[in-house]
Amino acid sequence: MNVDPIFSRADMMEENSSIRLKKFLLKKRIVQLLYLEGNKSIPDIGRATGMSIPTITRTINELIDEGLVLDNGIGASIGGRRPNLYLLNPEARxxxxxxxxxxxxxxxxxxxxxxxxxxxxxxxxxxxxxxxxxxxxxxxxxxxxxxxxxxxxxxxxxxxxxxxxxxxxxxxxxxxxxxxxxxxxxxxxxxxxxxxxxxxxxxxxxxGESYFGLAQGKENVLCLNIGAGIGLGMILNGKLYRGNSGFAGEFGHFEVEPEGKLCICGKRGCLETVASGSAIAKRAQIDMANGMISILGRLTDENPERIDAETVVKAAQLEDQYAIGLLSEMGEQLGKGIAVLINIFNPEMIILGGKIGMAENYIIDPLQLSLNKYAISRIKRDCQIVTSKLREKSAxxxxxxxxxxxxxxxxxxxxxxxx
Ligand SMILES: [Zn+2]
The missing domain is CATH 3.30.420.40 (ATPase, nucleotide binding domain)
Structure with a gap:
């Protein structure tokens, strides 16, 4: 396997002599520091790693020779001589x-x-x-x-x-x-x-939300991925929660409609069968085949099979009453589910993402109404409901x-x- 000399793991090194390992770890620690915190001077790096100025200077010069670090010139003065600043070369890897x-x-x-x-x-x-x-x-x-x-x-x-x-x-x-x-x-x-x-x-x-999005610096955030299905990613106590076997977060598969439609999981009436992208697309397809009046007809050349969730969102944005009604019902159903999450996890934020997250207000407003009805209001008050700012880039x-x-x-x- 193609293993990078710096961006590989210590245990993947073939020759594990302690001097080589120390050198490797120091370089890696410096690269991590510059990655996480940006521009740094040699004294900054010395303080952060506990290593001497000559050692850091030598190591930084090696990293520059290897193309990983750039010399960013003179930084702002904090009294005395102004230090040179170093940064990670974004195009190095x-x-x-x-x-x-x-x-x-x-x-x-x-x-x-x-x-x-x-x-x-x-x-x-x-x-x-x-x-x-x-x-x-x-x-x-x-x-x-x-x-x-x-x-x-x-x-x-x-x-x-x-x-x-x-x-x-x-x-x-x-x-x-x-x-x-x-x-x-x-x-x-x-x-x-x-x-x-x-x-x-x-x-x-x-x-992605926790590192670069609205969940940055937050400890308890639930992220919903509403696309073809409904997924849930949980940041609990500042960490990604996986559950015992890695299966936590199957939020789309609890029953909301007894005797409802068959779900891909094999059970009936799951939340995913009424409140996911696939669910609303399927409903619109059936309604259109049964003669419903909507802009969806024009958007799909009167071909019901061409309706997907994004077409429904597009129709709603064109103020199509049928599509708005469909998304509103979806928001209400989602709200029932999210109320349960709020009551159980007491999160500080819930982020709606995935393709349907883009429908924003058409879903969030009815969802909020539903939360007023089903979540415990004291717990709900501490929880912000937002749509992802990273949008389709979050994954x-x-x-x-x-x-x-x-x-x-x-x-x-x-x-x-x-x-
Ligand atoms: Zn299911």
Whole structure:
């Protein structure tokens, strides 16, 4: 496997002599510091790592020679001589982010400043039935890499947001049978020859929100991924919550309609069958086939099969009464579910994301009314309900955070000043 000399883990080093290990850890610690906190002077880095000025100067010079660190010139004076500032070279390394959905996959390349530097690679394919999807993703990623002109060896890892249940111990998908015979990461590692980290999509979005979105600096936040299904990623006590086996957050699958419609999980009347993107698309398709009057007809050339959740949102934005009514009912149903979450978790914030999050007011207003009815008002008062500001990028940014988190994980075993 292609393992980067700095962005690899201490335990992956072939030769583990203590001097080499110390050097490696110090470089990595400096890179982490610049990644997390931006510009730093040599005295700043000395204080943060507990190492001497000559050692830091030598190490910084090596990092500059290796292209990882840039000399940013003279900083602001804080009395006395003004120190030179150093920063991480954003183009030194890249992460590949893959956001897989039930019906479409999005691929992007991000630099170390977590900016998306490639065009969007979108693959429309049904995850359930497509055996060749990993190969298609690999080909698309190669195309993006070629178009941006970056060196493949500068990729440090791949972060994948994957839908459905993923067993925490085996790393295998429990939802998609074509992905259930080996750990999910293996499917991608075999193609990419890079470290690959896979996590449930709603949880990846929560990670993105927690690092770069509205959940930044917050301890207890619930993130809802409302797309084809309904996912829930939880940040509890400042940490991503996975549950005992890695299955926590299956919020879409509790019964709201006894004897309701059949759900993809095999049960009936789940929240997902009334309040997800697929659910409202399906309802609009049936209503249109039965002669309902709506702009949806014009938007789809009178072809009900062409209605998807985004078309319903678009119709609502054109003030179509039918579509507004449909989204409003969806908001109300979601509110019933979210009321339960508020009562149980007492979160400070709930972030609505995913494709349907974009319908904003059409859903949030009825949702709030529903919360007034079903949540305990004293608990609700402390909880803000917002829509994601990262929007469709939250999973890609989360995938980036997933890779960087794993890469710096080994430093936790070697606390500061102990190199
Ligand atoms: Zn279900």
């Amino acid at each position: 890249y992460v590949l982010g893959i956001d897989m959905g039930r019906f479409a996959t999005r691929i992007s390349i991000l630099n170390l400043n977590r900016q998306i530097i490639s065009s969007d690679g979108i693959i429309v394919s049904e995850l359930e039935n497509d055996e060749s999807i990993v190969e298609k993703i690999f080909q698309k990623a190669k195309e993006l890499i070629a178009n941006t002109g970056i060196d493949y060896r500068k990729l440090i890892g791949v972060g994948v947001a994957f839908p459905g249940l993923i067993d925490a111990k085996s790393g295998m998908s429990q939802t998609y049978k074509n992905f259930s015979d080996r750990p999910l990461s293996r499917f991608f590692e075999d193609k990419f020859d890079l470290p690959v980290f896979v996590e449930n999509d709603a949880r990846v979005m929560a990670l 890609l940014l989360g995938a980036f955070a997933l890779v960087i988190d794993k890469i710096f994980e080994d430093l936790k075993e070697y606390p500061n000043n102990k190199f």
